[in-house]
Amino acid sequence: MKYSTSTGRLEVQRTDCVVTTRAGARALAERRRVGDYLDQALADFDDKPGKTTMVPLGKRGTIKRVLVVGSNAKLSIADFRKAMQAAASALRNAALRDAVLALDAFTVDGYDAEQKTRVALAIFSNVLYRFKAPRRDEETATTIARVAVRTDGRSPAAARRAIRTAQALDDGMSWARDMANLPPNVCNPSYLARQARAYARKAGLRCRVLEEAEMERLGMGAFMSVTRGSDTPGKLIIVEYRGGKRGDKPIAMIGKGITFDTGGISLKPGAAMDEMKFDMCGAASVLGCLRAAVEARLPVNLLAIVAAAENMPSGNASRPGDVVKTLSGQTVEILNTDAEGRLVLCDAITYAERYEPRVVIDVATLTGACVVALGAPASGLFANDDALAKQLQDAGDYIGDRAWRMPVWDDYQAALKSNFADMANIGGREAGAITAACFLSRFAKGLKWAHLDVAGSAYTSGASKGASGRPVPLLFQFLLDAA
Ligand code: BES
Ligand code: MN
């Protein structure tokens, strides 16, 4: 999606669609003398948040349609989100190429033009994204590619800033979704490394890719235990963005990049196993957030680390009962090879320590238990630092990509006890998302650390199967607030 600001009078716009309120449409009708078309539609319209109606204006004018969006005189932020969601859905379902969004027609309680723009365009980006699947009809489809936003014109600099920020988020999120939606025979660890390298080169960032031999040499026994079963080599990808001050410690974001999770020798059941191509959504979101930060030129130092591997069963795969030594020196008894995410992440967290990060945030489709606990509306949020947890939660609330905090109390650590190593890689049946976080916390002892379990939020199943791009909005907003 390409966003821009729109100035000049609404009635002289040249566009496939103007998006406005009922009052806005009335005013437009008077000035354009297109009343015949609009009057009846506006009279019949049920003017409530969540309702919309698309009214064609005939062939003569420069505006082809008006999308009337249900509203109140003064909208609560929740109703505004609902209205924008409905507007974006209506645009998605219509065959048009561009739209002018008259945000100046909407009054939102407590939100200025800049904030309205941020919230509305985050929703537009989410709804209007399309994946270019390798299908014939994809080439000829009419899809909306440009949205211009009209604001009240009182602070044009703020309006442009909001657009630039929204564009950065859209670009980062679309990239993340594209990578995640690709099939696992294309998007493997090498593909992720190539994508990261190519972007780093384009943006002038430093990128390092650790190969298996190097990781073996360093002593990343946990990471290696996961990747060893696959013929496709694992990679540890590190991209550095230095937008902040020279001496400022970086924020490190670590993504789980299992490009396909079969479960390994602890093989998963067949049903919906295809969805395990999304087990690299954490990795995609970390790269997507990096890109958004770069394009918004945020004054922060950011480190994106991707632990990329494939979890496969083979004659060389890890067995339940294997004991491995992590980069931290702690040993792990692998009781279930399907609990592989924490194994690649623990070594990546230890590796991140050498950059002396200000905070470490890992993002992972880590547990089915988190899906059971929170479903799609909230990502699971875990942290060993209250201030960091609050910053992440607030960022998500603001931009509409929510997370909900869960405990990492010591009471849960006992579940990881092993008779043969420092810890087992799984707890019992209870509190699975928490015991997974507890496992990771043992590798984040001296760090300010947070963990986002996005197993329920990073993608949708069934008819609308696809990556959501979450939690890129949350992470990016967190950086904006931190900058
Ligand atoms: N990638 C899965 C978690 C997952 C499950 C993500 C469902 C999205 C939807 C992870 O690697 C996994 O298999 N976790 C196991 C852990 C268990 C063996 C302790 C799980 O959740 O079942
Ligand atoms: Mn697994």
Ligand code: ZN
């Ligand atoms: Zn997994």
